[in-house]
Amino acid sequence: MFDTLVAGLIHGNAYALVAVGISLIFGVTHVANFAHGSVFAIGSMTGWWLIAERGWPLWLAIVGVLVVTGVIGLVLNVVAVRPLSKAPPIAALLATVAAALILDNVAQLVFGARVRAFPPALPTNNLQLGGVRFGTSDLVMFGVTIAVMGALAAFLKFGRAGQAIRATAQDPEAALQMGIPVPRIQNLAFVIASALGGLAGVFVGMYTSNISPSSGAAAGLTAFVAATLGGLGSMVGAVLGGFVLGIAEAFGISFWGDGVRDLITFGVLIIVLVLRPGGLLGRSPTITTEPLTGTFNAVGRAIRLKRWQVWLAVAVAAVVIPLLADNYTLTVGSQVAIYAIVAVSMTLISGSAGQITLGQAGPIAVGAYTAAILTAINGWSFWPALLLAGVVSAVVATVLTAPAWRLRGHYVAIATLGIGTVCVAVIRNWDSLTRGAYGISGIPAPSLFGFQIDDAVGLYLLALVVLLITIAVISRIRSSHLGTVLSAVGSDEIAARSAGVRARDYKALAFSVSAFFAGIAGALLAQQYTYIDPTVFNLPMSLLALTIIVLGGMSSPVGAVLGSIVLVGLPELLRITPDVRIIAYGVLLLLILRFRPQGLWVRSAAKRTDPENLSPDGQEPPSEGDSSRLATTLQDDRPVGASS
């Protein structure tokens, strides 16, 4: 009992350090920094390298880690976040996601992917209190954390730069006008936050003694939940959230075993989102600001194909490719088609309805497992299993995300990220149904009119047909009244609600539809692989799906297909190795966000303007700015009072 509490406090300690960084950055730049976990992992690895490989003493190694991670934080802000400060916050959020992909995989290349033993820098088992054994190491961690938190609190309260940080957090515009160098303050926040993350990395290494460069995603997510629990932007809240989460996890694990960690983390997240979306110490939003120049963020419309162009493309895909291509290319073609199914359906939720989803691997996994279990274990035929894969996936995803849709922006991104993790965690833990980590093998080939579809051409054509159906369905929805209503929700939620549109329900519906098709795609993927296990459906898969539609243009189904060809097909055909490929995804995502935010398949800002834009006195009214289609996905969701 008592030792569980100690374990909880130690984990909570690390979560608090990481969460404080997330909250600090969120407060000052209003960006949910998804790369923070990667910085944490790099801190861990650097600490290991300095102590184990270079033989530095602990204190010097910590200093080294602080410097390295601090510099990474600075670069992160300068390269990824700062250039997008004028773009809507969701663009910066995606940029940090891209940065996370890059950092994680660069760390893997530099340090090697395998798990390392963190050297015992201090005794871990030399003290005893009330029957619980612990070490100097634990005491030092606690002491340093308390000292750091105290120093940070004092700095924010009394230091000149600290006060500037708080001023910037409250109102960047006003701070700038008062002569506060806001960009420099934001750099400072990134440096401090990242250094704290690095410190936490060293501490967790000292405590768990096993570290790897890929530990960042999980740590970052957990810390995110901790920061959300405490109230994003609140430092004290982050510390509180970290400890509450650490202790809750420790007790959960001591009751139900280590597998439930993700479930507890995201269980806590869902509870917070339902009961108190502002977090323990945050304020709940009352009414969002009325944007000063109205809500006119969209730039560009999807390029439309002519009918003959559509038929030509279909003919090439369905006739020419199967005739000319070899088996390998056809297999790649099936992959492209399967990812395109996921991406095309995502345009409905992320493009039309404007909600960024970061966990599409969840519904894909549910669909894949449903189909695999039904066909390989229960002997169902493929077709009903395919349909049921979509239905089950849609139902599961809908139920899990139900509380998220009354929220906006970052919360939707975080909640959907959680869905991805929770689905996979459940699959891994539900051994009796899913065979857990062993995975399911021997998934039989589908048959049609007695013919087995087991060769490359057959599977390719199957995926292609499903893709065409998906495009037809999604296009039909988009051109109906329902599609118009979904776009209205994405464009301006408050105005849509005032027109009697139940925004929350329509967001949920759009997500269900996209989860349905993700499930179908998962089933096809399972057929293709004939073997699946939980590791297939990881975060990079979710991010790949999102990158595809960001590349193609968020609301363009054709763009989604093109995006899939570029991001899934090309790397495969060019035989780029997976880690380099993921780094390339990250770099590409950063470049698109920075230089072509509307995506490839969308005409850029309309040259045609309203003649009335030039008013009689010759003055141009407030311009729309050059923000992107992404803009519609996120109004500023800062809690503010009513305007009167």
Add this chain to the structure above:
Amino acid sequence: MTSVLQVRELRRSFGAVTAVDGVTFDIQPGEVVSIIGPNGSGKTSTLNLVSGVLSPDSGSIALAGRRIENATVEQIAEAGLARTFQNGRVFGTLTVAENVEVGAHSTLTALRPLRGLANVPVLRWISLLAELAVALLPTRAARSEQRRLRADVDQQIERFSARLGPRKSDPAYTLSYANRRRTEIARALAPQPLLLLLDEPTAGMNQTETAEVQRQLAALKAAGQTMLLVEHKLDLVMALSDRVLVMDDGAVIADGDPATVRRDPAVIEAYLGRRRERPARADRSDQSDRLEETESRVGETV
């Protein structure tokens, strides 16, 4: 005859500030009522409470006899209230016609089958899936409703035919500010609301544009549209309103026809003379001069 809107003892505070403090008023069918008052007097908060964007701490609101103070924004819209926003909120990615189409959303039945279930937890999914099904495979009734909807949309755009007609199929983000406001008004009128709330419909417009909006609102009034208007431009208010409510510090300090309100000393003090009257140290003899000066200014403005 029931009032279109009946507001009783409406109260809402934000922290220590009571933005709306015991507001009571009625709007009769066909009436145009305006709320005026200095910045921060609680006009927009009142509008937000009536339209459900904010929920009141206490008090009651009834729309055509139906209590709506606890209803959601969507339910209030379905009950027959439409509004525009202070700075003009249009759906940037949608065309002008689509913007207006969304306005009519609350009147649709065939395109939204089983919509009665939309307020029921869990079962609302039946209505959502039915709507999805109709979007994919429209029924005969849905197709005819879609045609009727197009006709209605054209009719609303016809109101501003000179301005919006040629831009019907252009996305709203390409529109000028004034055209966005027109689109917004057309969208609000699409469901033929019992009550139209207009939050500073001419904010940011020049004189010509303001005069044009004023003519259009007068035409609406002549057609019997009930309206609640929040506006700073007093000549517009005085010309259009049957009744004017004056708010200050969250409370209604005067309520009457434009001519009466214009002469009400409390209004003159609150609306125009406050800053001059506030300092208690001000010289007595000086003050009467200032009051006269204020009144003459009111004369000019009004």
